[in-house]
Amino acid sequence: MPAVDSRVAIIGAGALGQQLAQHLRQQGRRVAGFFDDTLPVGATAGGTVLGTTSAAAQAYTSGIFDELLLGVGYEHMGRRQQLFEQLQAAGLPFGGFVHASAYVDSSVVLGPGVFISPGCVLDLNVRLDANVLLYTGCIVAHDTHIGAHTLLAPGVRLAGRVQVGVRCFLGIGTTVIDSLKLGADVRTGGGTVVIDNLPEPGTYVGVPARRR
Numbered sequence: 650m651p652a653v654d655s656r657v658a659i660i661g662a663g664a665l666g667q668q669l670a671q672h673l674r675q676q677g678r679r680v681a682g683f684f685d686d687t688l689p690v691g692a693t694a695g696g697t698v699l700g701t702t703s704a705a706a707q708a709y710t711s712g713i714f715d716e717l718l719l720g721v722g723y724e725h726m727g728r729r730q731q732l733f734e735q736l737q738a739a740g741l742p743f744g745g746f747v748h749a750s751a752y753v754d755s756s757v758v759l760g761p762g763v764f765i766s767p768g769c770v771l772d773l774n775v776r777l778d779a780n781v782l783l784y785t786g787c788i789v790a791h792d793t794h795i796g797a798h799t800l801l802a803p804g805v806r807l808a809g810r811v812q813v814g815v816r817c818f819l820g821i822g823t824t825v826i827d828s829l830k831l832g833a834d835v836r837t838g839g840g841t842v843v844i845d846n847l848p849e850p851g852t853y854v855g856v857p858a859r860r861r
């Protein structure tokens with residue numbers, strides 16, 4: 650876990666990036682600004698756009714920030730992975746964030762860039778790979794593993810021994826019962842209840858979950 654006084658720069662100044670900045674600031678963390686490929690340099694409500702993502706390496710070398718977090722959301726899952734891997738390969742350090750209201754068991758293992766929003770619960774032996782983001786109020790039960798770059802929307806509940814693949818987006822309130830395996834690039838709609846393995850990529854909705 651990063652030093653509490655380190656300066657964080659956020660990749661992406663859109664809705665998710667702004668939300669991350671807000672959580673960080675309210676927990677007393679310092680936000681150096683954003684790097685964004687679509688917005689001009691200058692002030693936003695949540696901080697300053699410092700440049701495009703290609704300017705991040707130079708800014709890091711110049712000492713403008715100490716670590717990165719990724720604020721690219723569920724509409725750009727491929728880009729989430731691409732930017733994370735590209736910036737990490739360039740030697741830029743990804744930090745991590747766990748909101749003070751989250752319960753994270755001492756056995757939990759978090760990869761670089763993981764972001765845990767308010768009210769989440771991560772139980773015994775949970776493992777979250779690089780760049781996983783949990784929105785507010787997610788419950789991840791014991792021995793569950795979440796693959797890199799995956800996003801859980803608010804209120805997702807994963808039972809024990811679940812495996813979630815890379816680049817998944819589980820929609821708001823999704824429930825997955827125990828010991829199931831979801832493959833890469835699975836997306837679920839709000840309120841989905843998963844009661845079988847979902848090995849194939851695609852969008853699943855309903856109770857029980859069916860491919861759309």
Ligand SMILES: CC(=O)SCCNC(=O)CCNC(=O)[C@H](O)C(C)(C)COP(=O)(O)OP(=O)(O)OC[C@H]1O[C@@H](n2cnc3c(N)ncnc32)[C@H](O)[C@@H]1OP(=O)(O)O
Nearest residue numbers: 784802803819820821837838839840841852853854855861
């Ligand atoms: C902090 C944050 O806000 S994070 C984001 C939180 N938001 C979410 O989690 C939203 C998740 N998204 C959804 O649930 C969406 O409805 C999606 C992605 C599943 C589908 O969206 P679209 O592709 O636009 O599908 P569309 O709305 O056209 O619906 C297509 C069909 O699926 C059905 N459907 C869509 N969503 C759901 C759902 N969650 N549960 C059950 N059925 C659904 C529709 O009723 C429709 O059925 P029909 O063909 O019989 O009429």
